[in-house]
Amino acid sequence: MLGDVARAAGYRLIIRDEVGSTMEEARRALDQGEPGKLWIVARSQNAGRGRHGRQWGSPPGNLYASLLLTDPCEPALAPQLGFVVGLALHDAAARLLGPVASELKLKWPNDLLLGRAKTSGLLLEGDSRAGRLNVIVGCGVNIASCPSDTPYPATFLKATAPQASVEAMLEGLSDALARRFAIWSQPGGFGPTRAAWLERAAFLGETITIRLPEGPLTGRFAGLDASGRLELDAETGRRVIDAGDLFFGPPPQS
Structure with missing residues (x-):
């Protein structure tokens, strides 16, 4: 179920037993005139996917959810929604983990990490039609299990918090998203969103590698600029990066 805050803010929920992917279900709902603020959750997926078209294993016991937002912002601001949803995932997981939430x-x-291992990922897709941008946000949270064939370690919430459940994570995530989205939607709302994200950032100040189309780039993770681009202090100077895959340690082989 959705949380009380989410329901009061007008968010709604559809639950399916199994789908190809919740992202495609959300896109189908948009095609049918769905007005948005709609969560679609599946108990399992048989064609789940992540960034760059990567397959996402989707056995029962984990949370597979997509949120459809219609006309949430100007197109140039849409990438900032990734920080909003990331904070909501952190809020919800921290609520379940309690004393070990600092990890x-x-x-x-x-991505959301627990002890430097991936426990959740998100995917943003835009859809422009009738002069407005619609955004579908996909969230996968490892609760009862995790994949083993990932570029860096993965984990699941029950390994640390046996009481964690799909239902509790969904309730917490829906409420946290409603709160975080409301803050971000205010004039200047990315300022507090950016600050909150940086307080929870992995590898800030550390040496990281970003895999870019032209090849890997290594440097110190210096922060985020005013629009959310990653700031990297490389040997050649400060670089500002819109998108790429971040790795700690040497980048994995393609």
């Missing part, structure tokens, strides 16, 4: 960190641009 949760946000990895740019779209």
Whole structure:
């Protein structure tokens, strides 16, 4: 179920037993005229995917959810929604973990880590039609299990918090998203969103590698600029990066 805050803010929920992917279900709902603020949750997926079209294993016991937002912002601001949703994922997981929540960190641009191991990822997709931008946000949270064939370690919430459940995570995530989205939607709202994200950032101040189309780039993770781009202090000077895959240590082989 959705949380009380989410329901009061007009968010709604559809639950399916199994789908190809909740992202595609959300896109189908948009095609049918869905007005948005709609969460679609599946108990399992048989065609789940992550960034760059990567397959996302989706066995029962984990949270697979997509949120459809219609006309949430100007197109140029849409990438900032990744920080909003990342903070909501952190809020919800921290609520479940309690005393060990300090081990949760946000990895740019779209992962939630627990002890430097991935426990959640998100995917943003835009859809422009009728002169407005619609955004579908996909969230996958490892609760009862995690994949083993990932570029860096993965974990699941029950390994640390046996009481964690899909239902509790969804309730917490929906409420946290409603709160974080409301803050971000205010004039100047990315300022507090950016500050909150940096407080929870993984590897800030550390040496990282960003895999870019032209090849890997290594430097010190210096922060985020005013629009949310990653600031990297490389040997050649400060670089500002819109998108890429971040790795700690040497980048994995392609």
